[in-house]
Amino acid sequence: MREKTDLEAPTYNLKAVVRETGILPHTLRAWERRYGLPRPARTPGGHRLYSRRDIEIIRWLMARQAEGMSIGRAVALWRTLEAQGRDPLRETGETLASPEGAPSLQSLRKAWIDACMRFAEEEAESVLVQAFALYPPEVVVLRLLQPALEEIGDRWYQGLATVQQEHFASALATRRLHALIAAAPPPLRSERLLIACPPGERHILPGLWVSFLLRRRGWPVVDLGADVPLLRMQEAIKAIRPRLVILTAQMLTTAASLADMADLLREMDVPVAYGGRVFQQRPSLGAYIPGVYIGELGEELPDRVEAILRGDRSPEFTPLPEVYREALARYRAVRPALEASLRMQLRAEVQEAELEIGLLELGKVIEAALRLGDPEAVRMEIEWIIGLVRHHHRCVAELSRYLKAYALGLRRHLAGDPVGMDLVRWLKASIPSTAEDRCS
Secondary structure (H helix, E strand, O other), rough: OOOOHHHOOOOHHHHHHHHHOOOOHHHHHHHHHHHOOOOOOOOOOOOOOOOHHHHHHHHHHHHHHHHOHHHHHHHHHHHHHHHOOOOOHHHHHHHHHOOOOOOOHHHHHHHHHHHHHHHHHHHHHHHHHHHHHHHOOHHEEEHHHHHHHHHHHHHHHHHOOOOOHHHHHHHHHHHHHHHHHHOOOOOOOOOOEEEEEOOOOOOOOOHHHHHHHHHHOOOOOEOOOOOHHHHHHHHHHHHHHOOEEEEOOOOOOOOOHHHHHHHHHOOOOOEEEEEHHHHHHOOHHHHOOOOEEEEOOOOHHHHHHHHOOOOOOOOOOOOOOOOHHHHHHHHHHHHHHHHHHHHHHHHHOOHHHHHHHHHHHHHHHHHHHHHHOOOOOHHHHHHHHHHHHOOOOOOHHHHHHHHHHHHHHHHHHHOOOHHHHHHHHHHHHHHOOOOHHHOO
Protein backbone atom coordinates (compact mmCIF):
# COMPACT_ATOMS: atom_id res chain seq x y z
CA MET A 1 0.00 0.00 0.00
CA ARG A 2 1.26 3.48 -0.87
CA GLU A 3 2.36 5.46 2.17
CA LYS A 4 0.62 8.71 2.91
CA THR A 5 2.68 11.89 2.67
CA ASP A 6 2.31 15.50 3.72
CA LEU A 7 1.04 16.14 0.19
CA GLU A 8 -2.22 14.49 1.29
CA ALA A 9 -2.99 16.91 4.10
CA PRO A 10 -6.42 18.52 3.41
CA THR A 11 -5.53 22.19 3.03
CA TYR A 12 -7.16 23.85 -0.01
CA ASN A 13 -10.76 24.95 -0.43
CA LEU A 14 -12.66 24.67 -3.72
CA LYS A 15 -11.85 28.24 -4.74
CA ALA A 16 -8.10 27.62 -4.37
CA VAL A 17 -8.32 24.43 -6.44
CA VAL A 18 -10.22 26.19 -9.23
CA ARG A 19 -7.64 28.99 -9.23
CA GLU A 20 -4.70 26.55 -9.47
CA THR A 21 -6.10 24.13 -12.05
CA GLY A 22 -8.58 26.15 -14.12
CA ILE A 23 -11.24 23.44 -13.77
CA LEU A 24 -14.87 24.52 -13.55
CA PRO A 25 -16.48 23.90 -10.13
CA HIS A 26 -19.45 21.99 -11.53
CA THR A 27 -17.11 19.76 -13.58
CA LEU A 28 -15.08 18.88 -10.50
CA ARG A 29 -18.22 18.10 -8.50
CA ALA A 30 -19.43 15.85 -11.32
CA TRP A 31 -16.12 13.93 -11.36
CA GLU A 32 -16.31 13.40 -7.61
CA ARG A 33 -19.96 12.30 -7.73
CA ARG A 34 -19.69 10.02 -10.77
CA TYR A 35 -16.17 8.60 -10.47
CA GLY A 36 -15.10 9.19 -6.87
CA LEU A 37 -11.95 10.94 -8.05
CA PRO A 38 -10.60 12.96 -6.36
CA ARG A 39 -11.97 12.31 -2.88
CA PRO A 40 -11.65 15.51 -0.85
CA ALA A 41 -11.99 15.64 2.91
CA ARG A 42 -14.81 17.60 4.51
CA THR A 43 -14.84 20.22 7.22
CA PRO A 44 -17.28 19.80 10.15
CA GLY A 45 -19.51 22.16 8.21
CA GLY A 46 -19.44 19.94 5.10
CA HIS A 47 -17.16 22.08 2.95
CA ARG A 48 -14.64 20.35 0.70
CA LEU A 49 -10.93 20.46 1.61
CA TYR A 50 -8.43 19.26 -0.99
CA SER A 51 -4.83 18.12 -0.57
CA ARG A 52 -1.91 18.93 -2.84
CA ARG A 53 -2.18 15.37 -4.19
CA ASP A 54 -5.86 15.98 -5.01
CA ILE A 55 -4.82 18.98 -7.07
CA GLU A 56 -2.22 16.90 -8.93
CA ILE A 57 -4.86 14.20 -9.58
CA ILE A 58 -7.09 16.85 -11.15
CA ARG A 59 -4.22 18.08 -13.30
CA TRP A 60 -3.42 14.51 -14.32
CA LEU A 61 -7.01 13.87 -15.41
CA MET A 62 -7.16 17.18 -17.31
CA ALA A 63 -3.87 16.30 -19.08
CA ARG A 64 -5.31 12.96 -20.22
CA GLN A 65 -8.36 14.80 -21.56
CA ALA A 66 -6.06 17.17 -23.47
CA GLU A 67 -4.49 14.08 -25.08
CA GLY A 68 -7.90 12.99 -26.37
CA MET A 69 -9.14 10.63 -23.64
CA SER A 70 -12.64 10.83 -22.28
CA ILE A 71 -12.86 11.43 -18.54
CA GLY A 72 -14.23 7.90 -18.12
CA ARG A 73 -11.21 6.36 -19.88
CA ALA A 74 -8.82 8.59 -17.92
CA VAL A 75 -10.32 7.44 -14.60
CA ALA A 76 -10.21 3.81 -15.77
CA LEU A 77 -6.51 4.23 -16.63
CA TRP A 78 -5.89 5.72 -13.17
CA ARG A 79 -7.60 2.74 -11.50
CA THR A 80 -5.64 0.27 -13.64
CA LEU A 81 -2.30 1.83 -12.74
CA GLU A 82 -3.20 1.90 -9.06
CA ALA A 83 -4.23 -1.78 -9.20
CA GLN A 84 -0.78 -2.55 -10.64
CA GLY A 85 0.85 -0.87 -7.65
CA ARG A 86 1.99 2.12 -9.72
CA ASP A 87 1.54 5.77 -8.83
CA PRO A 88 -0.27 7.35 -11.80
CA LEU A 89 1.24 10.75 -11.02
CA ARG A 90 4.63 9.26 -11.95
CA GLU A 91 3.27 7.80 -15.20
CA THR A 92 3.26 10.88 -17.42
CA GLY A 93 5.61 9.74 -20.16
CA GLU A 94 5.48 7.81 -23.35
CA THR A 95 3.56 4.83 -21.96
CA LEU A 96 0.51 7.00 -21.28
CA ALA A 97 0.72 9.36 -24.20
CA SER A 98 1.49 7.05 -27.11
CA PRO A 99 -1.55 6.27 -29.27
CA GLU A 100 -1.61 2.74 -30.60
CA GLY A 101 0.47 2.40 -33.77
CA ALA A 102 2.00 5.90 -33.44
CA PRO A 103 5.74 6.46 -33.93
CA SER A 104 7.69 6.14 -30.70
CA LEU A 105 9.45 9.07 -29.14
CA GLN A 106 12.72 7.26 -29.75
CA SER A 107 12.11 7.08 -33.50
CA LEU A 108 10.96 10.70 -33.63
CA ARG A 109 14.02 11.77 -31.65
CA LYS A 110 16.32 9.96 -34.07
CA ALA A 111 14.53 11.54 -37.05
CA TRP A 112 14.89 15.02 -35.55
CA ILE A 113 18.60 14.52 -34.87
CA ASP A 114 19.17 13.22 -38.40
CA ALA A 115 17.37 16.23 -39.87
CA CYS A 116 19.45 18.63 -37.74
CA MET A 117 22.68 16.96 -38.84
CA ARG A 118 21.68 17.70 -42.45
CA PHE A 119 20.51 21.26 -41.66
CA ALA A 120 17.08 20.20 -42.94
CA GLU A 121 15.00 22.77 -41.11
CA GLU A 122 11.61 21.97 -42.66
CA GLU A 123 12.09 18.27 -42.02
CA ALA A 124 13.11 18.88 -38.41
CA GLU A 125 10.09 21.12 -37.86
CA SER A 126 7.82 18.50 -39.45
CA VAL A 127 9.08 15.91 -36.96
CA LEU A 128 8.27 18.24 -34.06
CA VAL A 129 4.81 19.01 -35.44
CA GLN A 130 4.11 15.28 -35.56
CA ALA A 131 5.52 14.75 -32.06
CA PHE A 132 3.41 17.52 -30.52
CA ALA A 133 0.32 16.13 -32.25
CA LEU A 134 0.89 12.72 -30.64
CA TYR A 135 2.36 13.50 -27.23
CA PRO A 136 1.86 16.07 -24.45
CA PRO A 137 4.15 19.11 -24.70
CA GLU A 138 6.09 18.21 -21.53
CA VAL A 139 6.83 14.75 -22.91
CA VAL A 140 8.09 16.12 -26.24
CA VAL A 141 10.27 18.72 -24.54
CA LEU A 142 11.76 16.44 -21.88
CA ARG A 143 11.98 13.16 -23.79
CA LEU A 144 12.62 14.29 -27.33
CA LEU A 145 14.17 17.74 -27.47
CA GLN A 146 16.25 17.65 -24.28
CA PRO A 147 17.93 14.24 -24.84
CA ALA A 148 18.33 14.98 -28.56
CA LEU A 149 20.29 18.14 -27.80
CA GLU A 150 22.38 16.27 -25.25
CA GLU A 151 23.21 13.64 -27.87
CA ILE A 152 24.15 16.27 -30.44
CA GLY A 153 26.31 17.99 -27.81
CA ASP A 154 28.02 14.67 -27.08
CA ARG A 155 28.61 14.18 -30.80
CA TRP A 156 30.26 17.57 -31.00
CA TYR A 157 32.50 16.79 -28.04
CA GLN A 158 33.52 13.49 -29.62
CA GLY A 159 34.28 15.14 -32.95
CA LEU A 160 31.28 13.51 -34.67
CA ALA A 161 29.33 16.75 -35.23
CA THR A 162 30.37 20.29 -36.06
CA VAL A 163 29.77 23.28 -33.87
CA GLN A 164 27.52 24.60 -36.67
CA GLN A 165 25.30 21.52 -36.40
CA GLU A 166 25.12 21.89 -32.64
CA HIS A 167 24.20 25.58 -32.91
CA PHE A 168 21.59 24.85 -35.60
CA ALA A 169 19.83 22.28 -33.41
CA SER A 170 19.99 24.55 -30.36
CA ALA A 171 18.50 27.42 -32.35
CA LEU A 172 15.57 25.27 -33.51
CA ALA A 173 14.92 24.06 -29.96
CA THR A 174 15.17 27.59 -28.56
CA ARG A 175 12.68 28.91 -31.09
CA ARG A 176 10.25 26.11 -30.33
CA LEU A 177 10.50 26.64 -26.55
CA HIS A 178 9.88 30.36 -26.92
CA ALA A 179 6.72 29.54 -28.89
CA LEU A 180 5.54 27.03 -26.27
CA ILE A 181 6.16 29.49 -23.45
CA ALA A 182 4.28 32.23 -25.31
CA ALA A 183 1.34 29.87 -25.84
CA ALA A 184 1.16 28.76 -22.19
CA PRO A 185 -2.16 29.48 -20.46
CA PRO A 186 -2.40 32.51 -18.16
CA PRO A 187 -0.93 31.98 -14.68
CA LEU A 188 -3.24 30.50 -12.06
CA ARG A 189 -0.93 30.96 -9.09
CA SER A 190 0.14 34.03 -7.16
CA GLU A 191 3.82 33.22 -6.39
CA ARG A 192 5.97 35.06 -8.91
CA LEU A 193 9.17 33.23 -9.90
CA LEU A 194 12.30 34.66 -11.50
CA ILE A 195 14.78 32.71 -13.66
CA ALA A 196 18.24 33.96 -14.63
CA CYS A 197 21.71 32.92 -15.75
CA PRO A 198 24.57 34.40 -13.68
CA PRO A 199 27.32 36.61 -15.17
CA GLY A 200 29.20 34.87 -17.98
CA GLU A 201 26.61 32.11 -18.51
CA ARG A 202 25.32 32.19 -22.09
CA HIS A 203 23.50 28.84 -22.25
CA ILE A 204 19.86 29.88 -22.16
CA LEU A 205 18.18 26.54 -22.89
CA PRO A 206 18.24 25.23 -19.29
CA GLY A 207 16.45 28.36 -18.14
CA LEU A 208 13.91 27.90 -20.91
CA TRP A 209 13.26 24.29 -19.83
CA VAL A 210 12.56 25.59 -16.33
CA SER A 211 10.37 28.46 -17.52
CA PHE A 212 8.33 26.15 -19.76
CA LEU A 213 7.71 23.55 -17.03
CA LEU A 214 6.74 26.11 -14.41
CA ARG A 215 4.47 28.09 -16.71
CA ARG A 216 2.69 24.87 -17.65
CA ARG A 217 2.01 24.35 -13.96
CA GLY A 218 0.45 27.78 -13.61
CA TRP A 219 3.22 29.92 -12.15
CA PRO A 220 3.88 33.47 -13.34
CA VAL A 221 7.53 33.40 -14.46
CA VAL A 222 9.93 36.19 -15.39
CA ASP A 223 12.96 34.92 -17.34
CA LEU A 224 15.88 37.37 -17.50
CA GLY A 225 17.88 35.13 -19.85
CA ALA A 226 21.65 34.86 -20.19
CA ASP A 227 24.59 36.64 -18.54
CA VAL A 228 22.72 38.81 -16.02
CA PRO A 229 25.06 41.28 -14.26
CA LEU A 230 24.88 41.40 -10.48
CA LEU A 231 23.82 45.05 -10.43
CA ARG A 232 20.99 44.38 -12.90
CA MET A 233 19.82 41.49 -10.76
CA GLN A 234 19.49 43.82 -7.78
CA GLU A 235 17.36 46.17 -9.87
CA ALA A 236 15.19 43.32 -11.13
CA ILE A 237 14.59 41.93 -7.64
CA LYS A 238 13.38 45.30 -6.41
CA ALA A 239 11.02 45.67 -9.39
CA ILE A 240 9.71 42.09 -9.61
CA ARG A 241 9.74 41.02 -5.95
CA PRO A 242 9.82 37.28 -6.75
CA ARG A 243 8.91 34.60 -4.24
CA LEU A 244 11.85 32.50 -5.51
CA VAL A 245 14.83 33.02 -7.83
CA ILE A 246 16.07 30.05 -9.88
CA LEU A 247 19.63 30.27 -11.23
CA THR A 248 21.20 27.90 -13.78
CA ALA A 249 24.87 27.35 -14.68
CA GLN A 250 26.51 24.86 -17.01
CA MET A 251 30.22 25.51 -16.44
CA LEU A 252 32.59 25.63 -13.48
CA THR A 253 33.36 29.31 -14.02
CA THR A 254 29.71 30.30 -14.12
CA ALA A 255 28.93 28.11 -11.12
CA ALA A 256 31.26 30.47 -9.23
CA SER A 257 29.44 33.55 -10.51
CA LEU A 258 26.17 31.83 -9.57
CA ALA A 259 27.53 31.51 -6.02
CA ASP A 260 28.28 35.25 -6.00
CA MET A 261 24.75 36.00 -7.21
CA ALA A 262 23.25 33.69 -4.59
CA ASP A 263 25.26 35.49 -1.89
CA LEU A 264 23.85 38.81 -3.09
CA LEU A 265 20.29 37.46 -3.04
CA ARG A 266 20.81 36.05 0.44
CA GLU A 267 21.78 39.52 1.63
CA MET A 268 18.53 40.77 0.08
CA ASP A 269 16.61 37.99 1.89
CA VAL A 270 15.46 36.41 -1.40
CA PRO A 271 15.17 32.58 -1.52
CA VAL A 272 17.34 30.91 -4.19
CA ALA A 273 17.21 27.58 -6.00
CA TYR A 274 19.85 26.52 -8.49
CA GLY A 275 20.73 23.79 -10.96
CA GLY A 276 22.52 22.98 -14.19
CA ARG A 277 24.80 20.45 -15.79
CA VAL A 278 27.93 21.32 -13.82
CA PHE A 279 26.16 20.57 -10.50
CA GLN A 280 24.90 17.25 -11.84
CA GLN A 281 28.46 16.32 -12.77
CA ARG A 282 29.91 17.48 -9.44
CA PRO A 283 27.35 18.02 -6.65
CA SER A 284 30.09 19.12 -4.22
CA LEU A 285 30.25 22.47 -6.03
CA GLY A 286 27.08 23.52 -4.23
CA ALA A 287 28.45 23.02 -0.71
CA TYR A 288 28.87 26.75 -0.06
CA ILE A 289 26.05 28.16 -2.18
CA PRO A 290 23.17 29.68 -0.15
CA GLY A 291 20.30 28.02 -1.96
CA VAL A 292 18.42 24.79 -2.65
CA TYR A 293 19.75 22.47 -5.34
CA ILE A 294 16.82 21.51 -7.58
CA GLY A 295 18.47 18.52 -9.25
CA GLU A 296 17.98 17.60 -12.88
CA LEU A 297 15.88 19.97 -14.94
CA GLY A 298 13.24 17.34 -15.64
CA GLU A 299 9.59 16.51 -15.08
CA GLU A 300 9.90 16.48 -11.28
CA LEU A 301 11.20 20.05 -11.15
CA PRO A 302 7.78 21.70 -10.56
CA ASP A 303 7.26 19.42 -7.55
CA ARG A 304 10.64 20.45 -6.14
CA VAL A 305 9.78 24.11 -6.61
CA GLU A 306 6.43 23.48 -4.92
CA ALA A 307 8.25 21.93 -1.95
CA ILE A 308 10.65 24.89 -1.71
CA LEU A 309 7.75 27.34 -1.71
CA ARG A 310 6.13 25.34 1.09
CA GLY A 311 9.28 25.82 3.14
CA ASP A 312 11.34 22.73 2.28
CA ARG A 313 14.72 24.45 2.23
CA SER A 314 18.28 23.14 2.15
CA PRO A 315 20.27 22.61 5.38
CA GLU A 316 21.53 25.73 7.10
CA PHE A 317 23.93 27.65 4.88
CA THR A 318 27.64 27.06 5.44
CA PRO A 319 29.83 30.00 4.35
CA LEU A 320 32.99 29.41 2.33
CA PRO A 321 35.76 28.47 4.83
CA GLU A 322 38.40 31.11 5.45
CA VAL A 323 41.16 28.85 4.13
CA TYR A 324 39.63 29.03 0.63
CA ARG A 325 39.00 32.76 0.87
CA GLU A 326 42.66 33.31 1.75
CA ALA A 327 43.85 30.97 -1.00
CA LEU A 328 41.69 32.79 -3.55
CA ALA A 329 43.03 36.17 -2.46
CA ARG A 330 46.60 34.92 -2.62
CA TYR A 331 46.14 33.36 -6.05
CA ARG A 332 44.66 36.59 -7.40
CA ALA A 333 47.63 38.50 -5.96
CA VAL A 334 50.28 36.25 -7.57
CA ARG A 335 48.47 35.57 -10.83
CA PRO A 336 49.91 38.55 -12.80
CA ALA A 337 53.49 37.59 -11.88
CA LEU A 338 52.81 33.90 -12.59
CA GLU A 339 51.38 34.64 -16.02
CA ALA A 340 54.22 37.04 -16.89
CA SER A 341 56.82 34.38 -16.10
CA LEU A 342 54.93 31.79 -18.17
CA ARG A 343 54.81 34.14 -21.15
CA MET A 344 58.58 34.45 -21.02
CA GLN A 345 59.09 30.73 -20.53
CA LEU A 346 56.66 29.41 -23.17
CA ARG A 347 56.70 32.04 -25.92
CA ALA A 348 59.01 29.87 -28.06
CA GLU A 349 56.97 26.69 -27.52
CA VAL A 350 53.33 27.79 -27.55
CA GLN A 351 51.64 30.07 -30.06
CA GLU A 352 51.05 33.49 -28.56
CA ALA A 353 47.29 33.60 -29.19
CA GLU A 354 46.76 30.14 -27.70
CA LEU A 355 48.99 30.97 -24.74
CA GLU A 356 46.92 34.07 -23.92
CA ILE A 357 43.68 32.10 -24.16
CA GLY A 358 45.14 29.37 -21.98
CA LEU A 359 46.30 31.81 -19.32
CA LEU A 360 42.92 33.53 -19.23
CA GLU A 361 40.80 30.38 -19.16
CA LEU A 362 42.92 28.38 -16.71
CA GLY A 363 43.09 31.39 -14.40
CA LYS A 364 39.29 31.64 -14.45
CA VAL A 365 38.96 27.91 -13.75
CA ILE A 366 41.32 28.07 -10.76
CA GLU A 367 39.57 31.12 -9.31
CA ALA A 368 36.21 29.38 -9.72
CA ALA A 369 37.40 26.21 -8.00
CA LEU A 370 38.72 28.22 -5.05
CA ARG A 371 35.57 30.36 -4.90
CA LEU A 372 33.52 27.16 -4.64
CA GLY A 373 35.86 25.50 -2.15
CA ASP A 374 36.67 22.57 -4.43
CA PRO A 375 40.26 22.58 -5.80
CA GLU A 376 39.80 19.11 -7.31
CA ALA A 377 37.29 20.61 -9.75
CA VAL A 378 40.32 21.99 -11.66
CA ARG A 379 41.20 18.44 -12.66
CA MET A 380 37.65 17.77 -13.84
CA GLU A 381 37.74 20.82 -16.09
CA ILE A 382 41.18 20.10 -17.55
CA GLU A 383 40.36 16.45 -18.23
CA TRP A 384 37.31 17.62 -20.17
CA ILE A 385 39.50 19.94 -22.27
CA ILE A 386 42.06 17.22 -22.91
CA GLY A 387 39.29 14.87 -24.03
CA LEU A 388 37.99 17.53 -26.40
CA VAL A 389 41.46 18.02 -27.91
CA ARG A 390 41.91 14.30 -28.44
CA HIS A 391 38.45 13.74 -29.90
CA HIS A 392 39.11 16.48 -32.42
CA HIS A 393 42.38 14.79 -33.41
CA ARG A 394 44.67 17.52 -32.22
CA CYS A 395 48.03 16.96 -30.56
CA VAL A 396 48.02 17.30 -26.77
CA ALA A 397 51.78 17.83 -26.47
CA GLU A 398 51.55 21.62 -26.48
CA LEU A 399 48.74 21.59 -23.95
CA SER A 400 50.67 19.14 -21.78
CA ARG A 401 53.81 21.30 -21.77
CA TYR A 402 51.71 24.32 -20.86
CA LEU A 403 50.03 22.51 -17.95
CA LYS A 404 53.36 21.23 -16.60
CA ALA A 405 54.85 24.72 -16.70
CA TYR A 406 51.75 26.18 -15.02
CA ALA A 407 51.87 23.57 -12.24
CA LEU A 408 55.55 24.30 -11.56
CA GLY A 409 54.92 28.05 -11.54
CA LEU A 410 51.95 27.64 -9.25
CA ARG A 411 53.99 25.57 -6.81
CA ARG A 412 56.69 28.24 -6.79
CA HIS A 413 54.31 31.17 -6.25
CA LEU A 414 52.02 29.46 -3.72
CA ALA A 415 54.68 27.60 -1.73
CA GLY A 416 53.50 26.98 1.82
CA ASP A 417 49.80 27.44 1.02
CA PRO A 418 48.01 24.08 1.67
CA VAL A 419 45.13 24.84 -0.69
CA GLY A 420 47.62 26.03 -3.32
CA MET A 421 49.43 22.72 -3.03
CA ASP A 422 46.11 20.91 -3.50
CA LEU A 423 45.69 22.86 -6.73
CA VAL A 424 49.16 21.86 -7.88
CA ARG A 425 48.41 18.22 -7.10
CA TRP A 426 45.14 18.15 -9.02
CA LEU A 427 46.67 20.09 -11.90
CA LYS A 428 49.55 17.65 -12.20
CA ALA A 429 47.20 14.68 -11.93
CA SER A 430 45.33 15.83 -15.02
CA ILE A 431 48.43 16.12 -17.25
CA PRO A 432 48.69 13.35 -19.90
CA SER A 433 51.62 10.94 -19.62
CA THR A 434 54.78 11.39 -21.71
CA ALA A 435 53.70 8.67 -24.12
CA GLU A 436 50.38 10.43 -24.73
CA ASP A 437 52.22 13.69 -25.41
CA ARG A 438 53.79 12.42 -28.61
CA CYS A 439 52.34 13.73 -31.85
CA SER A 440 52.40 11.98 -35.18
